[in-house]
Amino acid sequence: METNGAEQRRLLQSAASAGCGVERTLKVLDGKWTTLVVRELLSGPKRFGELRTALGSPSAKTLTDRLRALEHQRILTRTVHAEVPPRVVYRLTEQGESLSEVLYAMLRWGEEHPLTES
Numbered sequence: 001m002e003t004n005g006a007e008q009r010r011l012l013q014s015a016a017s018a019g020c021g022v023e024r025t026l027k028v029l030d031g032k033w034t035t036l037v038v039r040e041l042l043s044g045p046k047r048f049g050e051l052r053t054a055l056g057s058p059s060a061k062t063l064t065d066r067l068r069a070l071e072h073q074r075i076l077t078r079t080v081h082a083e084v085p086p087r088v089v090y091r092l093t094e095q096g097e098s099l100s101e102v103l104y105a106m107l108r109w110g111e112e113h114p115l116t117e118s
């Protein structure tokens with residue numbers, strides 16, 4: 001959806017109701033770790049330990065909770081391979097892959113607007 005700045009503002013103002021697309025997106029990308037999990041999986045499937053290392057070692061409980069929430073929302077799939085020890089692989093669904101544009105917009109904005117020191 002290619003739009004200019006004025007058209008984007010108009011669309012955002014008209015979407016200012018409860019349950020709008022912005023609100024639904026925020027519910028999916030709820031919290032720091034959730035967004036970063038999606039970012040990491042955009043490069044391909046990963047195991048739990050690979051994700052944890054790439055993210056800077058969030059607690060196992062926090063990462064498990066975020067992965068379960070994303071699986072419930074059909075953003076990713078969890079595949080358990082019948083091996084000893086069991087191998088679990090997480091992969092974005094098509095719906096999860098569609099978040100790449102949102103994360104790319106966040107990347108661009110973050111690079112164009114560096115944090116100011118407090």
